[in-house]
Amino acid sequence: MFTDRSPGRGPDPEADDLLIRAAMEQAADGAPALPDLVPVALVQGRRRRNRARATVGAGVTGVLALGVFGAVVSMWSPEGGTQPTGTWSAASQSTTVSPPPSPAATETPQPVRTPVHIEPTPGETGMADLPPAERARQEQFQQQAAALLDELLPGRLGTVRPVDLAVNRYQAGRDGNTFPVIFSVRPKAAPGEATPADPPCRDIPSKGLRCRSAMLPGGIAFRSVTAVGDTKESYSITSVDLRFGYGDSTVRLSVGGDDSTMVSAPVNAEQLVTAVSDSRFLELVKYADSHPMEDKEHTVRGG
Incomplete structure (x- = not known):
């Protein structure tokens, strides 16, 4: 499109604007109408805002989850400050010998008994x-x-307390x-070494001796x-005994009388049998036999 101006006349801005607008309308004639972009922009804005909030929420949830997991780990890991402590803890982690079997977690914790x-x-x-x-391990075994x-x-019989002279010594009193x-729980002599034979199990009334042989549960013979x-x-x-x-x-397992007051042991053979037949007693025996x-x-040389 060309403009036609009379010679000697200057530029006419309003006329130029009208010509340009007419040319644009003629070029866009027949083209589809442009869509309204405002609603689309609003929808996309809401979606982006919701995604941002969800991202922040997920981050907070992750932090909370890590915090809870860390608290649980600290309760059960050796380094955790809130780790539960058992009544009978291991004597020493540096020793290669396992500690005595600990009581079940459901049992009532026992107070430490002052050794005699x-x-x-x-x-x-x-x-x-x-x-x-080794001393700590044996003291722990004595306490149990x-x-x-x-x-x-x-x-x-009274309260039973360990004696600090030897792991097999205890004392009761009342x-x-x-x-x-x-x-x-004493290890037997090595194979091939002679040991004193047990005397025959028989009663000797004149000496006030009564002997009984029988079987414990599991087929263990005792005297x-x-x-x-x-x-x-x-x-x-x-x-x-x-x-x-x-x-x-x-x-x-033996209980003696008090030779200073001349009071006999307040225990009979049947009560000792009941005690050694208990599974918990045999667990301690099993540990002491293995460790x-x-x-x-003592061996006997020369027959």
């Missing part, structure tokens, strides 16, 4: 002479054994009487002996 101190005789060694890790014996043996207790241990004036005291073999060890804490039985 007995000074070693000249030439004798006590638990204080053991390496620290004392608590269990206290539960399994008659109440008239009403001014003291009763020595022995719970021993119990009730004997007069001391006689003073017209009084005598008796003790009860029970022994059986388990694995590579000889197990012994010995006592010297082997």
